[in-house]
Amino acid sequence: MTIFYIALIVCAAAFPQEIPELCIKAGCPKGGTVFDPFFGAGTTGLVAMRLGRDFIGIELNEKYCEMSRKRIYGELGKQNETRPTRMAEKP
């Protein structure tokens, strides 16, 4: 499995979807996996999902983990849960 590492470091926790969209399209083919080690509100994951990529996200702050989880499950609901997704919980 090839993981395409895309580091997008900006100061706010959530950023406009156009930023990760551009990077993902440029750096990760469809079906590839995007890795965001500073997941924040999960915008990179949401956009990766919409673009047909898998993703792995790591986030230090529990509030942002919860926020990203809600956003991603919300998006999965919209997509009728057609794509299998596992989200690791805190050990």
Ligand SMILES: C[S@@+](CC[C@H](N)C(=O)[O-])C[C@H]1O[C@@H](n2cnc3c(N)ncnc32)[C@H](O)[C@@H]1O
């Ligand atoms: C600018 S935000 C990232 C935005 C995010 N990529 C998005 O799609 O919305 C940076 C995040 O990195 C997290 N962070 C900082 N240091 C970290 C670390 N050592 N490990 C994991 N997450 C970290 C912060 O809590 C913050 O939520």
